[in-house]
Amino acid sequence: xxxxxxxxxxxxxxxxxQHGINTMGDGxxxxxxxxxxxxxxxxxxxxxxxTKATQRHALYAIKDDLIxxxxxxxxxxxxxxxxxxxxxxxxxxxxxxTYRWN
Amino acid sequence: MTYKKKLLFICNQAPYGxxxxxxxxxxxLAGSVFGQDxxxxxxxxxxxxxxxxxxxxxxxxxxxxxxxxxxxxxEINKIFVCRHSLTSRHIDPALLALKADIVxxxxxxxxxxxxxxxxxx
Numbered sequence: 001x002x003x004x005x006x007x008x009x010x011x012x013x014x015x016x017x018q019h020g021i022n023t024m025g026d027g028x029x030x031x032x033x034x035x036x037x038x039x040x041x042x043x044x045x046x047x048x049x050x051t052k053a054t055q056r057h058a059l060y061a062i063k064d065d066l067i068x069x070x071x072x073x074x075x076x077x078x079x080x081x082x083x084x085x086x087x088x089x090x091x092x093x094x095x096x097x098t099y100r101w102n
Numbered sequence: 103m104t105y106k107k108k109l110l111f112i113c114n115q116a117p118y119g120x121x122x123x124x125x126x127x128x129x130x131l132a133g134s135v136f137g138q139d140x141x142x143x144x145x146x147x148x149x150x151x152x153x154x155x156x157x158x159x160x161x162x163x164x165x166x167x168x169x170x171x172x173x174x175x176x177e178i179n180k181i182f183v184c185r186h187s188l189t190s191r192h193i194d195p196a197l198l199a200l201k202a203d204i205v206x207x208x209x210x211x212x213x214x215x216x217x218x219x220x221x222x223x
Contacts, residue, residue, distance in 0.1 A: 010116060010147060012191055035119030038150055044192035068118055068158035069150065070167070070199075 002027040004095040007036035009102045014045045020101045021053045031091055032080075033062040040066065042075035054079035062088065107218040109133055110141045113148035114223060117166040118158055123151055126223035127169050134176040142173075143213065144202070145184035149191060152183065154199035170200050182213060 005024055011017045017039060024030065030053070032040060039046040040061060050059060063082040066073060073082065083091075092098060111130045115122040134140050144152060156167040173181070181202040188195055188204070195204050205213065214220060 009119065010150075035116050035147075035150075038116060038147075038191070041192060047192075064160040065118075068156060068161050068163070070153035070156040072155075 001096045002029070002094075004028075004091055004098045005030045006098055006100045007032045007039065007102070008034045008100065010035045010038040011102060012038070012044075012046065014049055017046050017049055021049065021057075023099075024053075024057050029058040029060065029091065029095070031060045031062075031083075031088065033065050033088070035069075037061055037065045037069060037071060040071060040076060040080065042072060042077075047076075051077055051079055060087070060091065106137060106139055108139045108141070108216065110143060110213060110217040110220045112143045112145065112220065112222045113151065114146045116147040116150040117156070118161060118163055122223065123148065123166060124164065124169070127166065129221070129223075130178065131169075131172075131176055134178050140178050141180040141182065141213065141217070142178060143182045143184065143205075143210065145187045145210070149183060149187045149193055152198040152200050152202070153193070154197060156199075167199050173200070182210070184210060 005028060007030065039050060041047055053059060058081065060081045060083045063084060111126065113123065113126050117123040130140065130142060151166050156165050158165055181200060182205045183202045185204045185206050
């Protein structure tokens, strides 16, 4: 069974974010949206942790949520996959369940 | 006799995830219309409001950055930003979209003591 992990609120605390990443099992994926995208502020500690997590898990972020908040897509790196809301629906359908971190 | 009071608005909320950030800014604009002596402090998550090149059109929301750029017209120019809130989030003060004074905890303490009314959003 696989889970889609969802981060929809900002989590500036690196320890709390790493705890969330550690709860992800094989085949689990993480979707970052709404104010959660502030964890992807390029070169922040949380961005480093999430970029590193892409070695084990697929990470997705809603592109419109990044653009809305002025986060620079080009500085994000290619390991985070930028998606729209219809792909979000596909992800939810792909997994047996979803798990919100906060 | 004057009814002019020193008001400090403190913003704590990130934009767009909820309407709280915008509601705080709306109340600040209202306060300025009544000719009050207004100061403004951005701290905690609210420092994200100050990032440039925001484009929330796809969220059907008004740009917080655009609202902030109107503050100059309302003669709201005592704007302060918490340094610790910026550094803990790895935001470069040089990249802020709004002209503001970066302050430390001691300066924030002084700012608080200097007011008639403090409104914390």
